[in-house]
Amino acid sequence: MKEYFNKYITLRKHNAKVAWKKAKRSKMCYAFLAPYALIFFLFYVAPVVVSIFYGFTYYNVLESPRFLGPQNYISLILDDDxxxxxxxxxxxxxxxxxxxxxxxxxxxxxxxxxxxxxxxxxxxxxxxxxxxxxxxxxxxxxxxxxxxxxxxxxxxxxxxxxxxxxxxxxxxxxxxxxxxxxxxxxxxxxxxxxxxxxxxxxxxxxxxxxxxxxxxxxxxxxxxxxxxxxxxxxxxxxxxxxxxxxxxxxxxxxxxxxxxxxxxxxxxxxxxxxxxxxxxxxxxxxxxxxxxxxxxxxxxxxxxxxxxxxxxxx
Amino acid sequence: MSKKIKEKNVEIEYRKKLIKKRKPNRSVGGDIGLYIFLTVMAWLMVVPLIYQVNNAMKPLDELFKYPPRMIALNPTFDNFFDLFVTMGKSWVSFTRYLFNTLLVTILGTAGHLLIASMGAFVLAKYQFPGSQTFFKLVTVSMMFVAQVTMIPNYLILNGLNMIDTYWAIIIPAFASPTGFFLMKQFMEGLPSSLIEAAKIDGASEWRVFSKIVMPNVKPALMTMIIFSVQALWNNPASMYIYSEEKKTLVFAMSQIQGGGIARTGQAAAVAVVLMIVPIATFIISESQILETMASSGLKD
The missing domain is CATH 1.10.3720.10 (MetI-like)
Structure with a gap:
């Protein structure tokens, strides 16, 4: 079992190294993509993540959100005709x-x-x-x-x-x-x-x-x-x-x-x-x-x- | 045996001639049916629009006539003049609203074209760690409903001190995933040999992008312009901008439209004014799409 884990980790390390090398070689690509990626993450990805997070809370904009767990989903399916x-x-x-x-x-x-x-x-x-x-x-x-x-x-x-x-x-x-x-x-x-x-x-x-x-x-x-x-x-x-x-x-x-x-x-x-x-x-x-x-x-x-x-x- | 081959050759010659004469695989009956079908459908599609435009030209007594008439009997531009009188009396002038809208639309579209096509270029033509994942993310994000992200978006804009500035509308428009997606899909159709040839000739990445890729994706650029202008022109931005002198034309117009039955004529005029720019951009760039498409001649 331990051997298996070790192998897995070395494999992962190797993969990461290869990816890192490739990434280094394609700096130009990242430079081209960076402006778009930055704005995209800020205004399209972050809000989605934030709203998934709010899905588990009670939040009425005025007070700070209160964590509820899956309560919202339960009442959606069971109580909300x-x-x-x-x-x-x-x-x-x-x-x-x-x-x-x-x-x-x-x-x-x-x-x-x-x-x-x-x-x-x-x-x-x-x-x-x-x-x-x-x-x-x-x-x-x-x-x-x-x-x-x-x-x-x-x-x-x-x-x-x-x-x-x-x-x-x-x-x-x-x-x-x-x-x-x-x-x-x-x-x-x-x-x-x-x-x-x-x-x-x-x-x-x-x-x-x-x-x-x-x-x-x-x-x-x-x-x-x-x-x-x-x-x-x-x-x-x-x-x-x-x-x-x-x-x-x-x-x-x-x-x-x-x-x-x-x-x-x-x-x-x-x-x-x-x-x-x-x-x-x-x-x-x-x-x-x-x-x-x-x-x-x-x-x-x-x-x-x-x-x-x-x-x-x- | 040789007879068969000869027959086949004759047949192929015959078919070659046909190709030159007219499009192959088309029957005359089918063509006629197609024309009739398209005419009927086109009429159905365009009737509401014609009606709306005519409504804006109707004098008051015709507006409420029964049965309603498609075409205005005595077309006037009174509704439009009334509209400008009403707008002229608001304390922020009409030209200011127009300026705001134009500024936002032009800046937002220009930035979107540049930034999104740069990103799309490397995503379409190069393999690098994370490229696949990023593209998948873009596709997924096209499916999230705008109403949901409004509140988180507000919080983020607030953190960046962008609330109540034009940037609150312009910057998010740069990264519109639809245009990006379309551009990337389109750039994948470009032959890679074109880019490789330029690189062998010693062109830098930026040169390849600006001199070789961009001129060859004009149709996709035009399509992006259409989407971007449409979205920005119709953006009321009432969530992110609250000082009146920074609001857009759409917002000012929709206030007039909410004026009830007494403003029916003016509301129709508003609808027409708001339609003009998106339709005009579409008509202008559409003819270019067809042109560039016909002369692009990109055969691998």
């Missing part, structure tokens, strides 16, 4: 809008890529603009299309066609809230994934297509699967990460459309729950615990999707 609703809603939104938005982004990017150059640049603008200006235009969903009285367009069309007798309170009735929010989310979800797909598609080597054609690829679908997708894996990965983050962290759309808090908490997601505890009740400790749960969910989901994308085109 609204949290369970919010998990259900978040999962629903993530499972439906995440993949749909991702596929739509790729589909549009791919189809747009077939167009002649000048139409293509106009089309990219048209498809991307909702995700830039999304929030400013949400009013059309709330005040025009799905307004709850007879003046709402959907209600008035439905009544003219005889589909419904009385106006439906689209954004107050828990039955309809989530689907409507999902439509709005999908509308503005093309986002950065879409852009990177467009850029990636342009970067695919033209000669690959010609080679593929010589090798007997018959239609655009085969071309997509065997040539296009495998050669833009990095972009696919980026799009996946962005759409997971987007799908799991939806809050603005739901808060703007359904109000906050929404009827029966039917439109509550993990992030709005967190917002409620963090910035309305100022229970930062509890909010941090919620954030940590969300974070773990996202990482797990990301792992699963990365292994899925790794298999593309094989």
């Amino acid at each position: 609204i949290f369970l609703t919010s998990i259900k809603n978040t999962m629903l939104i993530a499972v439906i809008t995440g993949p749909l938005g991702y596929i739509a982004a790729f589909l549009f990017a791919w189809l747009i890529n077939e167009l002649p150059r000048w139409i293509r640049s106009v089309a990219v603008i048209i498809f991307y603009v909702p995700s830039i200006t999304g929030f400013a235009c949400l009013a059309i969903f709330r005040d025009i299309l799905f307004k709850g009285d007879a003046y709402g367009l959907i209600n008035s069309w439905g009544m003219e066609l005889g589909l419904i007798d009385t106006p439906i309170l689209w954004l107050v009735n828990p039955q309809y809230m989530l689907p409507i929010c999902m439509i709005a989310i999908l509308w503005q979800s093309l986002g950065s994934g879409f852009l990177s797909f467009v850029a990636g598609l342009q970067g695919v080597d033209r000669s690959m297509y010609e080679a593929g054609y010589m090798d007997g690829i018959k239609n655009r679908w085969q071309e997509l699967w065997f040539i296009t997708l495998p050669s833009m894996k990095p972009m696919l990965m980026f799009g996946a990460v962005m759409s997971i983050t987007g799908a799991f962290s939806q809050s603005q759309v739901l808060m703007q459309l359904c109000g906050f808090p929404s009827t029966d908490y039917a439109a509550r997601t993990i992030v709005t729950h967190l917002y409620d505890y963090g910035f309305i009740r100022f229970e930062m400790g509890y909010a941090s615990a919620i954030a940590t749960v969300l974070f773990l969910m996202m990482i797990l989901c990301n792992k699963a999707i990365q292994s899925l994308i790794g298999r593309v085109g094989t």
